[in-house]
Amino acid sequence: MTQDQQDYRHLTRRDLFLAAGSGAALTPLLGGCRAESSGLGQAGQADAAAVFESGSRLTRSNKIEADVVIVGGGMAGVSAALAALNHGASVVLVHDRPVLGGNASSEIRLHILGADEHGARSDTDSRESGIIEEIRLHEVVRNPHRSYGVFDLLLYEMVCRRQGLTVLLNTSCCGAVMASKSRIAAVLAARPGTQDVFTISGKMFIDTSGDGRLGAEAGAEFRTGREGRTEFGEDLAPPQPDNQMLGSSILFTTRRYDQPIPFTPPDWALRFPTCEDLPYRSHGSWEWGFWWVEWGGHIDTIRDNERIRDELIAAALGVWDHIKNSGKHPESANWALDWFGFIPGKRESRRFVGDHVLIQQEVQRGEQFEDGAAYGGWPIDLHPSIGIHSKEKPCLQIRVPMYNIPLRCLYSRNIENLFFAGRDASMSHVAFGSTRVMATGSVMGQAVGTAAVMCIRNKCTPRELGRQAIHDLQQQLLKDDAYIIGATNSDSLDLARTAEIRASSETVQGRAANVIDGVTRGVGPATHRWISDPQQKMPQWIELRFRKPARIREVHLTFDTALNRSMTLTLSDHQNAKMIRHAQPETVRDYELQILDKGGAKTVAQVTGNYLRKKLHRFDPVTASGLRLNINATNGDASARVFEIRAYE
Numbered sequence: 086m087t088q089d090q091q092d093y094r095h096l097t098r099r100d101l102f103l104a105a106g107s108g109a110a111l112t113p114l115l116g117g118c119r120a121e122s123s124g125l126g127q128a129g130q131a132d133a134a135a136v137f138e139s140g141s142r143l144t145r146s147n148k149i150e151a152d153v154v155i156v157g158g159g160m161a162g163v164s165a166a167l168a169a170l171n172h173g174a175s176v177v178l179v180h181d182r183p184v185l186g187g188n189a190s191s192e193i194r195l196h197i198l199g200a201d202e203h204g205a206r207s208d209t210d211s212r213e214s215g216i217i218e219e220i221r222l223h224e225v226v227r228n229p230h231r232s233y234g235v236f237d238l239l240l241y242e243m244v245c246r247r248q249g250l251t252v253l254l255n256t257s258c259c260g261a262v263m264a265s266k267s268r269i270a271a272v273l274a275a276r277p278g279t280q281d282v283f284t285i286s287g288k289m290f291i292d293t294s295g296d297g298r299l300g301a302e303a304g305a306e307f308r309t310g311r312e313g314r315t316e317f318g319e320d321l322a323p324p325q326p327d328n329q330m331l332g333s334s335i336l337f338t339t340r341r342y343d344q345p346i347p348f349t350p351p352d353w354a355l356r357f358p359t360c361e362d363l364p365y366r367s368h369g370s371w372e373w374g375f376w377w378v379e380w381g382g383h384i385d386t387i388r389d390n391e392r393i394r395d396e397l398i399a400a401a402l403g404v405w406d407h408i409k410n411s412g413k414h415p416e417s418a419n420w421a422l423d424w425f426g427f428i429p430g431k432r433e434s435r436r437f438v439g440d441h442v443l444i445q446q447e448v449q450r451g452e453q454f455e456d457g458a459a460y461g462g463w464p465i466d467l468h469p470s471i472g473i474h475s476k477e478k479p480c481l482q483i484r485v486p487m488y489n490i491p492l493r494c495l496y497s498r499n500i501e502n503l504f505f506a507g508r509d510a511s512m513s514h515v516a517f518g519s520t521r522v523m524a525t526g527s528v529m530g531q532a533v534g535t536a537a538v539m540c541i542r543n544k545c546t547p548r549e550l551g552r553q554a555i556h557d558l559q560q561q562l563l564k565d566d567a568y569i570i571g572a573t574n575s576d577s578l579d580l581a582r583t584a585e586i587r588a589s590s591e592t593v594q595g596r597a598a599n600v601i602d603g604v605t606r607g608v609g610p611a612t613h614r615w616i617s618d619p620q621q622k623m624p625q626w627i628e629l630r631f632r633k634p635a636r637i638r639e640v641h642l643t644f645d646t647a648l649n650r651s652m653t654l655t656l657s658d659h660q661n662a663k664m665i666r667h668a669q670p671e672t673v674r675d676y677e678l679q680i681l682d683k684g685g686a687k688t689v690a691q692v693t694g695n696y697l698r699k700k701l702h703r704f705d706p707v708t709a710s711g712l713r714l715n716i717n718a719t720n721g722d723a724s725a726r727v728f729e730i731r732a733y734e
Contacts, residue, residue: 159187199524
């Protein structure tokens with residue numbers, strides 16, 4: 086044993102607490118850590134960091150500063166990080182796994198679900214736009230063979246390779262340094278694999294960790310379990326409050342071979358001898374496992390996560406044993422396990438308390454909050470806490486209209502520089518049954534990433550932003566292709582809004598003037614897009630003429646990517662059959678953007694092979710009397726389709 090090892094062996098927890106002085110008391114690196122929100126100033130921050138860093142003589146200390154610090158690299162955190170980065174902030178994203186995506190990653194493989202209900206909603210274009218749509222469009226084009234490893238790589242490329250965004254993978258938040266009782270100064274994090282610890286200072290902080298680790302460490306108010314029926318008047322809530330939550334799931338995938346493949350379960354696998362032992366749990370196909378292999382909502386989904394994993398592994402193997410060996414599914418003879426999840430896909434743990442708690446009634450009536458910053462629409466989807474061991478149906482789903490999620494649900498009511506998004510946003514347990522899915526979390530993430538940058542620039546708190554500049558936030562989100570129910574483009578700087586519009590052709594449902602009507606998706610019978618006459622061949626064009634010549638340097642184009650159709654990575658053949666896993670036929674593929682002036686038309690952008698919905702073109706400023714978009718080809722549709730054109734000086 087080396088002298089360093091001997092010294093570390095005798096470094097006790099008491100030594101660390103004594104060394105802390107008046108700062109936060111932290112346990113050693115590998116033992117977990119917690120910061121006390123006890124009014125630490127700069128001196129306290131230094132003391133806390135010193136104790137944190139002294140946990141091991143082998144540990145390397147790192148100090149990082151950023152505008153926005155985000156904990157949690159699931160889909161909500163990815164969207165928050167990209168939104169903040171896109172608006173010029175320096176960003177640090179801390180994620181405790183080797184790959185991004187959370188429950189959508191190759192480690193767990195759950196669907197990214199949202200308001201479109203797997204394509205079941207037909208009354209409006211409901212699939213989420215903005216950052217999550219860009220990710221989905223890249224995925225279906227670059228990953229037609231449905232590889233989760235390729236999806237991991239795509240997120241790595243989109244996030245980890247971006248300048249200005251520092252991503253700390255395999256790194257866990259394990260403390261918070263407080264500038265005061267109500268303000269975070271820094272995140273403490275550890276990466277055991279490289280023997281590094283980090284003190285990450287920031288101006289605004291975002292918790293998208295699912296379990297709410299940062300917010301809990303900082304002392305943000307949170308809830309767990311189910312509220313009683315009388316607290317919010319929710320008829321889907323239990324009569325009395327309790328600690329029951331939604332459980333976690335483990336998936337597996339299987340592959341068909343050209344000869345029988347036997348399966349012998351381990352003696353510790355659970356047993357389900359008959360189909361009656363799996364009541365209401367359909368298992369007629371098994372290429373993607375079963376979300377209803379769920380358990381653990383009746384215990385602590387954080388502290389008992391290892392126990393939950395072990396029970397879920399035993400349950401999943403028991404289900405496969407039933408399929409292979411019960412004699413009820415002889416067609417499974419040539420099928421064998423191909424992949425098995427070892428990380429529970431968690432549904433619920435902490436839910437923070439914001440200035441507003443979204444409740445069942447607001448979800449069911451499709452509330453359009455004045456401070457709406459995101460939206461949802463997945464059914465209220467509640468599961469028995471004991472999951473697979475329950476004789477009840479595995480879920481209760483109640484369809485709901487689309488509804489706004491107010492900004493007041495996305496920041497802490499007692500920590501003044503803390504936003505949150507995803508599973509730990511401010512919802513009752515019943516409302517959470519709808520908001521908890523990943524596409525909804527992603528649009529929350531884009532909202533708070535954008536809002537965090539606006540708070541920094543305006544030198545205000547999230548609460549002040551919501552009261553004083555919610556319109557500005559909403560307009561920025563719309564400009565970035567997000568959607569807020571009832572909000573329309575009213576950007577006074579957008580020169581296109583007052584332009585005269587004409588096109589080579591149009592349909593009755595798709596008038597050319599729709600490109601400036603302020604809405605970028607179909608809502609009910611209104612298409613809100615230009616659709617050229619399908620009987621007329623390409624090229625087609627649409628033209629904007631300004632009231633007076635203007636200096637133009639930026640043009641935004643929003644194309645049609647069929648937001649009424651399901652789109653998500655899935656290994657379920659049933660769900661995959663609903664999708665088009667390549668460029669969407671409705672999307673403009675080849676186009677030319679021209680600036681119009683007295684001398685004629687000047688091309689400022691020429692694009693081939695496009696499959697994205699939102700395209701932004703910046704160029705040297707030029708005086709123009711208008712602009713023209715020439716559509717040379719789509720990805721298959723007979724009509725050119727454009728939702729919106731914006732123009733800026």
